[in-house]
Amino acid sequence: MSFFASLRRLDRRWIFLAIGLLVVVPLLTGFHIAPVLPSARARGFYDAIEKLPAGSTVVLAGDYDPGTIAENYPMHLAATRHLMARKIKIIAVELYPGGPPLADRVLHLAGAEFDRKEGVDYVNLGYKSGNEAVMSQMGSSIPVTFPTDRSGTPVSRIPVMKGVENFSQIKLLVSISAGYPGTKEWVQQVVSRYHVPMVAGVTAVSAPEYYPYLQAGQLQGLLGGMAGAAEYETLVKAPGLATRGMDAQSLAHVFIALMILLGNLATLPQRSSGGKA
Amino acid sequence: MKREVPLIISMAAGIFVLVGFFVPHPLVRTGYDKIQQWVIIVVAFTYVLGMANLLRLNGEQIQRRAKDWPYKIALVIACIATMAVGFSEGTHYLDDGTKFSWIYNNLYSAMSATMFSLLAFFIASAAFRAFRVRSVEALLLAIAAFILMLGRVPIGNMIHPLLPQAADWLMEIPQNAAKRGILMGAALGVMATGFRIILGIERTYGSEGG
Numbered sequence: 001m002s003f004f005a006s007l008r009r010l011d012r013r014w015i016f017l018a019i020g021l022l023v024v025v026p027l028l029t030g031f032h033i034a035p036v037l038p039s040a041r042a043r044g045f046y047d048a049i050e051k052l053p054a055g056s057t058v059v060l061a062g063d064y065d066p067g068t069i070a071e072n073y074p075m076h077l078a079a080t081r082h083l084m085a086r087k088i089k090i091i092a093v094e095l096y097p098g099g100p101p102l103a104d105r106v107l108h109l110a111g112a113e114f115d116r117k118e119g120v121d122y123v124n125l126g127y128k129s130g131n132e133a134v135m136s137q138m139g140s141s142i143p144v145t146f147p148t149d150r151s152g153t154p155v156s157r158i159p160v161m162k163g164v165e166n167f168s169q170i171k172l173l174v175s176i177s178a179g180y181p182g183t184k185e186w187v188q189q190v191v192s193r194y195h196v197p198m199v200a201g202v203t204a205v206s207a208p209e210y211y212p213y214l215q216a217g218q219l220q221g222l223l224g225g226m227a228g229a230a231e232y233e234t235l236v237k238a239p240g241l242a243t244r245g246m247d248a249q250s251l252a253h254v255f256i257a258l259m260i261l262l263g264n265l266a267t268l269p270q271r272s273s274g275g276k277a
Numbered sequence: 278m279k280r281e282v283p284l285i286i287s288m289a290a291g292i293f294v295l296v297g298f299f300v301p302h303p304l305v306r307t308g309y310d311k312i313q314q315w316v317i318i319v320v321a322f323t324y325v326l327g328m329a330n331l332l333r334l335n336g337e338q339i340q341r342r343a344k345d346w347p348y349k350i351a352l353v354i355a356c357i358a359t360m361a362v363g364f365s366e367g368t369h370y371l372d373d374g375t376k377f378s379w380i381y382n383n384l385y386s387a388m389s390a391t392m393f394s395l396l397a398f399f400i401a402s403a404a405f406r407a408f409r410v411r412s413v414e415a416l417l418l419a420i421a422a423f424i425l426m427l428g429r430v431p432i433g434n435m436i437h438p439l440l441p442q443a444a445d446w447l448m449e450i451p452q453n454a455a456k457r458g459i460l461m462g463a464a465l466g467v468m469a470t471g472f473r474i475i476l477g478i479e480r481t482y483g484s485e486g487g
Contacts, residue, residue, distance in 0.1 A: 010405070012402045012405070012406065015398075015401050015402050015405055016398045016401075016402065018401075019397055019398055019401040020398070023397060033431065033432055033435070034431035034432050034434060034435040035431060036431050037431065037434055037441070039441075039445070065389060066381075066385060066386035066387075066389040066390055067389040067390065067392065067393050068393060069386065069389070069390050069393075070390065070393065070394070098381075098385065098389070100371060101371050101378065101381055101382075104371075128317065129317065129320045129321045129324065130313075130316055130317035130320045130321070131320065133313045133316035133317050133320065134317060136313055137310065137313040137314065137317065140306065140309075140310045140313070141310070144310075144314075145317075150371075151368075151369065151372070152368050152369075193298070204429075208448065208452055208453075208456055209456065211448060211449065211452065211453045211456060212453060212456055212457045212460055215449070215453060227429050227430060230431075246430060246431055247431075249430050250430040250431055250432035250433075251432075252397055252401070253426040253427060253429070253430050253432070254426075254427065254432060255401060256400060256401050256404045256426060257404075257422075257423050257426050257427060259401055259402075259404040259405040260404045260405070260408045260419060260422070260423075262405060263404060263405040263406060263407075263408060263409070264408070264409060264410050267409065271411075
């Protein structure tokens with residue numbers, strides 16, 4: 001049997017095994033292939049947070065759930081760490097029902113690391129159904145939209161919420177988003193109406209959708225997928241989950257490119273002889 | 278009356294919300310805010326409706342022993358059990374150490390992440406078995422895919438420093454131009470549909486099954 005014929009008959013389980021090994025081995029061994037170079041998009045995200053004066057208040061929207069944890073969680077954690085390191089107050093909200101525990105996790109982790117107190121330096125207002133209506137309603141009144149935090153404490157008794165009525169008091173909107181409702185809706189409902197500066201961290205597959213907003217200046221920065229998160233981790237000088245994952249992703253991408261090449265090579269003799277590919 | 282009343286309500290709400298979006302005057306804003314709050318409540322109720330629909334449809338299929346009915350039993354049991362655990366633990370159902378958070382961390386999170394991770398395997402397999410370069414367009418697509426796949430990860434810069442630059446150019450110029458065109462077209466379509474509903478021309482939402 002020729003090389004091409006045996007390639008055509010390749011059992012796809014070999015491909016599954018190869019991609020599995022290429023992803024798992026770098027994650028377990030921690031071997032390093034290439035340094036992560038930050039893009040202008042990630043730098044925009046970083047600069048927007050760096051420009052905020054200490055004590056400012058931001059809204060951190062964690063609109064994702066465990067389905068996209070590999071991409072969104074590292075950027076969520078890195079952004080929260082950066083905000084807390086800069087002594088910026090965080091009001092976290094989530095428009096995905098599965099989002100609040102992930103937001104709690106990043107807030108508590110970063111809070112413990114930078115000695116920030118829940119209620120004083122940050123609060124998680126939790127999940128609210130209603131999609132765009134919630135965003136729009138927050139423009140009128142955040143306390144009316146979220147009368148209590150996630151554990152049921154009235155916002156009037158939460159120090160970090162003191163003086164926060166609507167987006168007029170918010171210096172930056174940080175959106176970590178997996179799709180709908182998420183970054184696009186925050187731009188449409190909040191940035192265009194209340195002119196709040198905004199940065200976003202999104203899944204790689206959805207990132208192209210936000211380039212027009214980035215070019216138009218409606219987004220100050222954009223992190224696309226795990227690569228974007230790794231670039232941001234490099235900028236904040238805290239390599240974490242995303243940076244570790246980049247070597248696995250690099251190898252997986254090279255392997256997929258190789259698969260496209262091999263797949264076409266395998267059917268080349270058939271196609272050149274006019275046979276069915 | 279069955280058709281006219283919903284039509285009038287839609288028209289009135291549509292016009293009011295449209296005006297409210299652009300006019301911040303307190304007279305308009307108060308009513309606009311009220312409507313927004315109603316929307317939030319109505320959306321919350323759609324979850325109850327969705328749940329009832331899921332139980333009804335799957336219940337019927339289990340009774341009929343339709344295709345894959347054992348999976349539907351698993352779905353219904355998992356759904357009811359998760360809800361029962363959540364309700365039994367009250368408003369603190371997601372706090373650390375609760376049974377619901379155990380379900381969230383050990384079942385829901387793991388299964389959701391698994392579904393997403395499977396993509397890597399299927400994309401690799403599909404790349405080998407289905408991505409055939411049979412035309413100029415397919416060749417262009419393959420070249421763009423190569424540049425983007427390699428240019429977007431750190432190894433791309435190691436292969437050649439021009440790869441990340443080429444990937445950025447592809448994303449920022451041709452991709453962005455196409456995406457902007459699609460966005461504008463879709464936005465015009467949404468506006469046209471919105472106006473058709475507000476003016477009562479588009480009535481399919483009020484018809485049987487609509």
